[in-house]
Amino acid sequence: MVCGGYICTKNALCALNILYVLVSLLLIGVAAWGKWFDLVSSIRVVAAIIGVGIFLFIVAFAGLCGTLKHHQILLFFYMMILFIVFIVQFCISCACLALNKDQQNHLLEVGWNKSDATQQDIEKTLNCCGYSKVDYTGTCAASCFKDPSPSCVTCSNIILEYAGDVLRFVGGIGLFFSFTEILGVWLTYRFRNIKDPRSNSGAFL
Incomplete structure (x- = not known):
């Protein structure tokens, strides 16, 4: 069976x-590892x-089952969900790559203010300690704050660095996986329209 046929497309989708x-x-x-070792306390x-x-x-398992059984309905919904995920992920990845310093600072400050556990x-x-300024009259989880003479830097200085x-790394990884998703959509569309050579030649699949 040449590549591009039933078996090759099926194996590519399974992989x-x-x-x-x-x-x-x-x-x-x-x-789970981060929560177990208390590296991340934010639920x-x-x-x-x-x-x-x-x-x-769940999406991958549905796609795998649909591919192995050549199930038209499962493959259709898998293709649609994968296409929606591709659009969302592609947009987010492009946004990550396009953000300038001021936009990064604004988004980070908004995220900082939303969760005490994350802080x-x-x-x-x-x-x-703190995002844009250190409040020595408040509380801080950093070890520098517990020194007899605390002298902590603000977190924005470190984070923005x-x-x-x-x-760029997250955007690049997201962009890479978004192209694998559009590849999955194309393979699924192709696979749905290929007849199983082992089945009855007169049967519609």
Whole structure:
């Protein structure tokens, strides 16, 4: 069977969905590991990562089942969901790559103000206090704040130093996976319209 036929397309779709299953399990495992070792105390952050992992696992599992059984309905819904995910992920990836310093600072400050648990995680990990100014009359999870003569830097100084590189990395990874998703849409569309050579030649699949 030449590449582009039934078997080749089926194997390519199976490999793609197995990759998505592994990525979803990695996301769930990393979130659980971070919570277990108390690296991330924010329940919302952990829940969001696990939620994305579970969603990806369900989509990939449906795609894998649809591919193995050549199930038209499963493949159709898999193709539609994958296309929607592609559009959303492509837009977010482009936004990450296009943000300038002022926009990065604004978004980071908004995210900082939304969660006290996230603030504590960042202060503890980066050894900094406050976002744009240090309040020595308040509380801080950083070790520098517990010194007899505390002299902490603001977290924005540290975060913004690496924010551009992180956003470019996240945007690049997201862009790469978005192209694998559009490849999955194309393969699924092609696979749905190929007859199984082992079936009855007169049967419609």
